[in-house]
Amino acid sequence: MIRTANAPVSYGVFELSRPDVVPLPDGEQLATWVAEAGYDGIDLGPVGLFGDRVELPRLLERHGLALAGGWVDLPFAGTDEEFEHAFAALAPTLELFAAAAAVAPDRAPKPTLADSGSPERKARPGGAPELELDDERWAVFTARVQRAADLTRAAGLEPTFHHHASTYIETPREIDRFLADTDVDLTFDTGHLLVGGGDPVTDFPRWAERINHVHLKDADRSVLAAASGSADPMRDIWERRVFVALGDGDLEVDRIVDTIVDSGYDGWIVVEQDVILQDAADVARARTDQVANRERLRRWFA
Template sequence: MTNPTNPTPPSRIRVGSAPDSWGVWFPDDPRQVPWQRFLDEVAGAGYRWIELGPYGYLPTDPAVLAEETAHRGLRVSAATVFTGLHHGPDVWDRTWVHVAENAALAQAMGAEHLVVIPSFWRDDKTGAVLEDRTLTAAQWRQLTGLTERLGREVRERYGLRIVVHPHADTHLDSEENVTRFLDATDSRDVSLCLDTGHYAYCGGDSVKLIETYGERIGYLHLKQVDPEVLAEVVADEVPFGPAVARGVMCEPPAGVPALEPVLAAARALDVDLFAIVEQDMYPCEPDRPYPIAERTRRFLRSCGV
């Protein structure tokens, strides 16, 4: 009698997608698909988890949004906010207004996370320089200290965990800056949303980061960059928005980083993680996202998630 084969343990990675993958960057924009179409198509493509996207794009009445998501078999993993906490206490009150409306909706929808993106040092459309791209020591202290405060208050008031998202054209971008931020913040208050595309855009190695700071990885955004387009936009100092319009973010598995080793490293952590597909495509033709979303979901299944 032979021993039965041990079944493969189920993945602890929950895959979803976001309005960003449908070209949605703003609460209201004529070049974006209507929210009903996004919900229909993200469910049709095989995803069961979504992010809320820019506040006001999806219905902000929890009862309406709960009905619209439930009958499509969708659940919410996170909301997203932009912050400029390196500017210090003077920005706290207006930052909290933005945070609170997003966190309240996420909480009402049963989400677990709030994705926090630092503000841009240059305008993401015009390229106009808004401030120095390098933080002073004092600004680093403001950024880390106020981010820890944000983590505590969001957890205490809304039961959500903040996950800070390194992003191109922000002060939290390269391996040097990301590791400096992690080393200076308390793991009890601050986790990381590792966006594989943005980290590659800024020269980072996602697998190395997961292997080195695994206990700080609280959330994933799955994204790839086209290395040829990336080389052009870096050489030309193109801001992030026009770089996206050039196609710097591409459909997997055509770009970098390879997602198979990233997902393997994430699975090795043996923790529950969301892995949300985010292929920046603003602006894009309305019929373009759905076939990409279907192909991407099939690809991720082939990676074991």
């Protein structure tokens, strides 16, 4: 059964946030908004946003939500010191997922592993062949992914891997390589695939057997060109709203949702619309957009 969720990033709460410009909603407020908008679940967001392993299950139960997943990035292509430091924080984070899974075992969350990227990749959103890892660095990358996946499974959870703009798994070619060389299934993100040069409607069937999580987001690819030459292109494309409400960008929403449903996919669809809040009106817009996004999906998921 497909269930719908939303995520803190849709309300401006993520690593690119500017809380110095606009106060961010807290965990209780976010859970209220997501439940009121009609979603069944929510993503974890920054660790601690919804409390610890005792507080998180209570919050979910109060709002009638399940935890769908949550972003867990590690510098898979970084130095040994960088990776080991990040890896040490993975086990405590997995305790949060496990606590949420105990509340709703039939809707267990997927810890959503991802690469942290690099300055080189963040300077060129969309990727390029010359930015790909060579064979030696790729072997290190995939071995580290396996360590993270093994630890996740040891915690009784099934991992998923998120291809993402400005990371080393961004383009369809990099996704193909990742799926060929690891046993970790994929978070299929329609918006990030558009940014990385893919076509969600044609690429989903190619990877369907390896997709165990879906992020549904729309993207306006013209923003990539508009941000060309920026001193900080990654932040610039987010601030220019590369991710828009469903139906307002380049995603063929009806076709991709039909494709997902017809494939027999059984899991979470997490609606995301990454936004950087820049004024008070953006907060109201974020809430309105997520209600509209949920209504857009009523045809398939009442």
